[in-house]
Amino acid sequence: MIAMDENSNISFFKDGFRLDGRRADQLRPIKIEVGVLARADGSCYIEMGGNKVIAAVYGPREVHPRHLQEVTRAIVRYRYNMASFSVEERKRPGPDRRSYELSKVSREALEPVILTSYFPRSVIDVFVEVLQADAGTRTAGINAASVALADAGIPMKSMISACASGKVADTLVLDPMKEEDNFGQADMPIAMTPEGEITLLQMDGRMSKDEFHGAMEMAMKGCRDIYEIQRQALVDKYSQLEAVPVQEVEACE
Amino acid sequence: MSSVISEIRKDYIYNLVLKGERADGRSFDQYRDISVETNVIGKAEGSARVKLGSSQVLVGVKMQPGEPFPDAPNRGVIITNAELVPLASPTFEPGPPNEVGIELARVVDRGVRESKSVDLEALCVVPGKQVWIIFIDVHILDDVGNILDASSLGAIAALLTTKVPASKFGLGEDYPLPVKDIPIATTAIEFGDVLMFDPDVDEESIANTRLTVITTADGSICGMQKSGTGILKPEQTYRIVDIACEKAKEIREKFLEV
Numbered sequence: 001m002i003a004m005d006e007n008s009n010i011s012f013f014k015d016g017f018r019l020d021g022r023r024a025d026q027l028r029p030i031k032i033e034v035g036v037l038a039r040a041d042g043s044c045y046i047e048m049g050g051n052k053v054i055a056a057v058y059g060p061r062e063v064h065p066r067h068l069q070e071v072t073r074a075i076v077r078y079r080y081n082m083a084s085f086s087v088e089e090r091k092r093p094g095p096d097r098r099s100y101e102l103s104k105v106s107r108e109a110l111e112p113v114i115l116t117s118y119f120p121r122s123v124i125d126v127f128v129e130v131l132q133a134d135a136g137t138r139t140a141g142i143n144a145a146s147v148a149l150a151d152a153g154i155p156m157k158s159m160i161s162a163c164a165s166g167k168v169a170d171t172l173v174l175d176p177m178k179e180e181d182n183f184g185q186a187d188m189p190i191a192m193t194p195e196g197e198i199t200l201l202q203m204d205g206r207m208s209k210d211e212f213h214g215a216m217e218m219a220m221k222g223c224r225d226i227y228e229i230q231r232q233a234l235v236d237k238y239s240q241l242e243a244v245p246v247q248e249v250e251a252c253e
Numbered sequence: 254m255s256s257v258i259s260e261i262r263k264d265y266i267y268n269l270v271l272k273g274e275r276a277d278g279r280s281f282d283q284y285r286d287i288s289v290e291t292n293v294i295g296k297a298e299g300s301a302r303v304k305l306g307s308s309q310v311l312v313g314v315k316m317q318p319g320e321p322f323p324d325a326p327n328r329g330v331i332i333t334n335a336e337l338v339p340l341a342s343p344t345f346e347p348g349p350p351n352e353v354g355i356e357l358a359r360v361v362d363r364g365v366r367e368s369k370s371v372d373l374e375a376l377c378v379v380p381g382k383q384v385w386i387i388f389i390d391v392h393i394l395d396d397v398g399n400i401l402d403a404s405s406l407g408a409i410a411a412l413l414t415t416k417v418p419a420s421k422f423g424l425g426e427d428y429p430l431p432v433k434d435i436p437i438a439t440t441a442i443e444f445g446d447v448l449m450f451d452p453d454v455d456e457e458s459i460a461n462t463r464l465t466v467i468t469t470a471d472g473s474i475c476g477m478q479k480s481g482t483g484i485l486k487p488e489q490t491y492r493i494v495d496i497a498c499e500k501a502k503e504i505r506e507k508f509l510e511v
């Protein structure tokens with residue numbers, strides 16, 4: 001379906017639209033569900049295009065092993081994991097070098113907004129499972145994790161929203177899908193706060209300085225749109241809950 | 254004890270930054286002295302020892318024929334690994350690479366791969382059956398800060414001196430590895446609204462945020478990695494990229510012109 005030639009303009013765009021019918025600056029459809037897991041303190045299921053990702057938050061809780069604990073703040077752990085069936089060719093289960101790196105940068109994307117000093121000597125665990133992958137799993141994971149943290153009631157300065165921009169056939173595109181990621185010229189995932197502070201920035205491929213500026217603005221616009229969806233998902237869940245009647249507690253004599 | 258001293262040291266560096274100075278007298282965008290020595294290991298197909306100030310990194314390249322990946326039957330394979338051996342820093346521990354080591358290796362790899370500096374098609378022996386596998390092994394010897402830039406520089410310097418050991422495997426005459434581009438990694442840390450390039454180990458310890466930008470000979474960007482638990486403003490990323498391009502050009506011209 002896709003020509004391997006990186007410079008062929010015909011393969012990535014048809015009548016100015018992308019292979020899946022999107023405009024260059026358009027996100028794939030996003031669906032967010034909050035509180036999908038019973039045991040976790042907070043959880044979130046997200047679909048971004050063909051990506052299906054679920055995130056769970058446990059904590060703040062006791063740190064094991066003990067020597068990892070910090071006296072002045074909570075530590076944050078983030079585990080990005082891909083299901084073996086999430087990709088075309090079966091992936092060998094368990095962590096690989098890619099998932100170690102993604103776990104590290106994803107944790108560092110969320111940590112700046114978590115008020116860790118509220119919970120010294122404890123840990124906030126974030127587990128992200130990629131059930132189906134379709135380019136952009138790290139950003140989908142971060143979006144889900146951010147909502148799951150809010151769902152768990154972890155105090156945060158703000159939410160984090162993430163998406164990628166990229167370059168195919170010398171054109172900047174938002175939220176690249178699999179074909180654009182595999183055969184495109186560049187891919188740049190970012191994460192940011194609604195105030196526009198960048199907490200994750202990675203890039204591979206090749207782009208000029210001007211293209212970088214353009215890609216950055218495009219991705220930031222995408223993040224802002226995703227933030228609204230995340231926010232709405234949280235509002236939807238918590239406005240549905242019935243107000244819990246406050247029970248008067250008699251003071252013990 | 255050492256942590257008490259480092260708290261005082263952190264304070265000292267912090268107050269210097271407020272005055273617009275660095276402990277070793279450099280300006281904020283100035284690199285420490287760099288030296289690149291190539292062909293330092295005779296047993297390796299290519300090697301380089303890079304000194305960046307007092308930081309020392311040794312990179313060795315080994316090559317052997319092997320099977321290609323099924324999705325790229327006509328292309329050679331690059332495998333990059335980094336060893337943060339305990340002799341290099343009191344904070345490094347023996348054992349399998351941790352996430353810091355893995356990230357380092359993957360960012361070095363990103364520079365080599367995404368710049369397309371190595372002509373992988375030229376490393377195909379029998380399509381779908383046999384290609385050359387390049388092992389880039391980064392050995393950190395002394396971590397006095399910014400080992401990522403040093404490793405990246407070492408990797409491309411080693412590749413530039415690499416001879417494909419064809420005769421050893423009965424595949425004809427040895428020949429120099431075809432290298433088409435020179436990616437240079439440039440790292441800055443953000444600290445109190447100040448951007449500091451080529452941070453030393455003390456400066457790294459006070460900063461929360463780091464951005465590495467890898468640029469190619471034609472001045473485009475071929476890789477980036479933000480690291481650390483802080484934030485960057487978009488304007489800061491633009492400034493880092495601007496300065497990174499200049500610095501990379503200087504380094505490339507001084508040490509690695511092909």
